[in-house]
Amino acid sequence: MSSIIQVHNLSKRYRIGLKEQRHDTFAQQLLAMVKAPLQNFRQLRSMSKFGEDDDSVFWALKDLNFEVQQGEVLGIIGHNGAGKSTLLKILSKITEPTAGEVRIKGRIAALLEVGTGFHQDLTGRENIYMNGTILGMSKKEIDRKLDEIIDFSGVEKYVDTPVKFYSSGMKVRLGFAVAAHLEPEILIIDEVLAVGDAEFQKKCLGKMESVAGEGRTVLFVSHNMMAVRNLCQKALVLKHGSLKYHGETEDAIDFYLKEYSETRRRLQYAPEDAPGNQEAKFLRAEVLPLTGKDWPLREGEGFRLEFEFLYLGKDRTNLDVTFHLVDEYSNLVFVGSSARNNSQEYFNNGQVKATCEIPPDIMNHGTYSVSRLLLVRNRGVIVLSVSDPISFEIVTSPADAFGWMGKKEGVVKPKLNWQLSYDPGH
Amino acid sequence: MNHNELQIKNDESTKSTPPSGAKGFTPPSGVGGLDAWDQILKPSRGWQAVDWRELYRYRDLLYFLVVRGIKAKYAQSVLGVSWAVIQPLFTTLVFTVVFGNLAGISSDGVPYVIFSFTAMVPWNYFSGTLTEASNSLVVNANMITKVYFPRIVLPLAAAFSKLLDFVIGLAVLLGFMIWYRFLPGWEILVLPVLILILLLCSLGLGMILSAMAVQYRDVKHASTFMVQLLMYAAPVVYPASKVPDAYLFWYSLNPMVGVIEGFRSALLSTNPMPWNLVIVGGGVSVVVFVLGTYYFRRMEKVFADVA
Incomplete structure (x- = not known):
């Protein structure tokens, strides 16, 4: 060999394309149009030329x-x-x-x-x-x-x-x-x-x-x-x-x-370069084990999802966080929304942090991801939508080691309340 | 003894290689040596000549690209290749009416139709090649980013597939000559040289424009109308004899001047062969061609990144 x-x-x-500048006034826009050819030329030329790293x-x-x-x-x-x-x-x-x-x-x-x-x-x-x-x-x-x-x-x-x-x-x-x-x-x-x-x-x-x-x-x-x-x-x-x-x-x-x-368990941005729009920026999404527990997540255990946004709106408004959880085959497992709790929270201009606890005995083992994360205003207007921010794995619990070893059965594995009765003879 | 030493050395070198291979790198040992490598890919620097030997290896690709260009162009059209005749013929007729009859531009003593058609054949080749070649890389961007082949085959194929139209144009021109009973003199022997000049300058400019067009899409917009304007900088609708002698040298720097006037002299014997125009134009087109190949090669390495 x-x-x-x-x-x-x-x-x-x-060299990747630089962000376009935004122009707020008509006059600025007009000026930019006049200056555009020169700027375009510099940018196109720079595609194949490299000075210092920027x-x-x-x-x-x-x-x-x-x-x-x-x-x-x-x-x-x-x-x-x-x-x-x-x-x-x-x-x-x-x-x-x-x-x-x-x-x-x-x-x-x-x-x-x-x-x-x-x-x-x-x-x-x-x-x-x-x-x-x-x-x-x-x-x-x-x-x-x-x-x-x-x-x-x-x-x-x-x-x-x-x-x-x-x-x-x-x-x-x-x-x-x-x-x-x-x-x-x-x-x-x-x-x-x-x-x-x-x-x-x-x-x-x-x-x-x-x-x-x-x-x-x-x-x-x-x-x-x-x-x-x-x-x-x-x-x-x-x-x-x-x-x-x-x-x-x-x-x-x-x-x-x-x-x-x-690497996919957490996605975090500094406020300066957080993605988003004029109304809100996306700061962080993370999955964490419950207090006292450690990685990896095991089936039967619960876990916590944390989301952070920067809300830039000036008026007080009602905000909710909603997420879609999907499995490795993109099947929707469930949609979680803080709106379900029915408490009216008012926010203006600041950091919005949402924590959601998924209780034990719900999820089966497998790879899951938050496919869509939404910041919703007034129970219906989507302020910001982030796709596929995080993903994580839930491993089989050792207690199950002697159980079924084949393909995973079902997206969820809830602990159900069973009543078994036995009636001897007739 | 010697053999043993070598053995030990080899053992050491294998030991010192980390099993993962992820960290550290052992350059090839003396065994085999550098010359055993067929290809070394590394950043290229400066100006480089075209690798003609590699291009020759890809001659079949060039051939099929030419065939593809021709077939695709006339696919699903009723008149097919006849378009190659119709288009220059009608342009010539319009020119004859507008410039020959209405404006009364002189045509060196031959019927205006044949005068302008003789110019139309090389000019159409030039303008067609320029437009086609300058788009060739952009249109085939998907190929450039997926497979390696000498990129120069793309503008070359554009230029060669245009030759079909050119040959058809020459055949129609021959028909005109028979109709008007023109018998070319010895000057017709210069025709191959003129065609060579035409090829060199069309290809050279085509390569430069195509390489520029990858990065600057302005070329696409500019080339179409530039070609229209350039037509008036060449003696297509008027004879070069109308140009004052003082400007003749600067005029002749446009290789198409020598080519077109040369064509007229070779086929219609209007004037003696205008060697002054042909030699200057020929020189310029050689320079343009060489420059084109070098510029193309220089830009080639960024094609896949910016296309």
Whole structure:
């Protein structure tokens, strides 16, 4: 085994769009319109130029170091914005690193999308050539594999029909069929499996397994832990652009899940850069164990949700906090609202803190998130809406260790009042 | 002895590598060496030439992009490729009526229709390529951000797919020449050189505009109407002989001046071959082309980030 990819101190910097300035008066607006071209020019120019670091500079990757061995199937996991896609884009030469370097042996093919370059007006056959050559195949190579590709795609009947008459599933199948017939030393795959029906996904996974089996190197990015677990021997975990873990897949997934749940338990902003509108800002959302208890949350125990807002309205008004709790499959578990308590609280211009206690013996184990958090004025007007601020995990209680070990049964696990009676004889 | 030492060294180097690989990095040892790597990706600096060898490897992609450009353009249209004839023909007829008949602009002693159509064929290629090429990267932004290929194939494909219209235009021009009984002289041998100049300057400007258009969408708005204005800076509706001698040098810096007057001389034998215009224009177009490739390469690395 020798290393086929070496990544050394790799960093990538992006410039993100700056916030637009707000203009309060017509005169200001007019002045801004006159000055706009110059300002636009500076901003557009700055997209590719970097002076000193300011707020708009964002490091998508920072000082990454790792190696990939020949024939290894490496999973790359991390939540949204962790830098997975940026890493793939650098490895596949789509974009240049800002610092550091990558050394590669052999031909790379990257599948960040299926069917790149497809044109609606061209037939399936013509698009196979189009897509194939974009992915780096030669015409001869495609000629040789054409029948196989068409066969694999399962769209034989429509191969001479313009793809605009294809269903989206057919397009994906055709695109994947082309990609599956690439023969690179290194294959890079990004979430391609998230599309298509179950049967097709199975086909893709099978194909990828056979690619990996042929001793080729595969880098695989996915949110699907099952797929990562099944395909990859090793995995690396990215967080905020840094490499947090690199090792055996099982350990990496455990690390990721633990890290993920920890980081998602609390979302907090400083008042200066809190998101929101002119009326209210969102400051904090957090899930906490009940006093005297510790992490992790166990089923059967209760927990506390805390929310904080900054209310900027000048008049005294009635405010309520409402949240939607969903499980890992986005099923709504319940909606909690302080309005239910029926106490009229009046607020003006200040910090609003709401604490909600979820009593013991309600929730089953699993991953839950607050999908929507609302600040409501006068029992009906939504002042501020925050989506998906926090998420947390409730683990099975040890008391249940000898119980049911299979799939979790039901979203809630309430402790119910049972009366059992027994009447001997008749 | 020697062998043993090497063994020990190797053992040490593997031990010193942290098992996680997350921290620390061992540069490749002497075994294999640096030259074993096929590609080293790192930040590029300064101006770079186009990697022609890589471009040659992607020639099939270029071919299919050209085919795609042509097919997609005339797909689902009743008249199809005939549009390549209709459009310049009608423009020429309008010009003939407005400039030839009403304004009475001289046409170096040949019928105004053929005079202006001879200019229309290269000019249409130039303006079409400019518009198409400058949009080529923006239109294909989804490809640029998803797959690596030499980006230069996009403006190249735009320019090459326009060649079909150009050839059709030449064929129609041939028809005009037969109709009006023009027999070209030896100057027709210069035609390939003129076409080369036309290609170089269209491509060069196309590359510059396309690279700029990725970052500044103003180019899209500007290029369409700039091309219309530029037409009057070239002898399309009037002969170059109308330009005062004092300004002729500055005028000839526009490569299209030499190309258009050259076309007229080569095909209609109106004037002797205007070498002064052709040589200056040719020089300028070579400079524009070389500049274009370098500028394109320089901007190439940020395409995927700003597209």
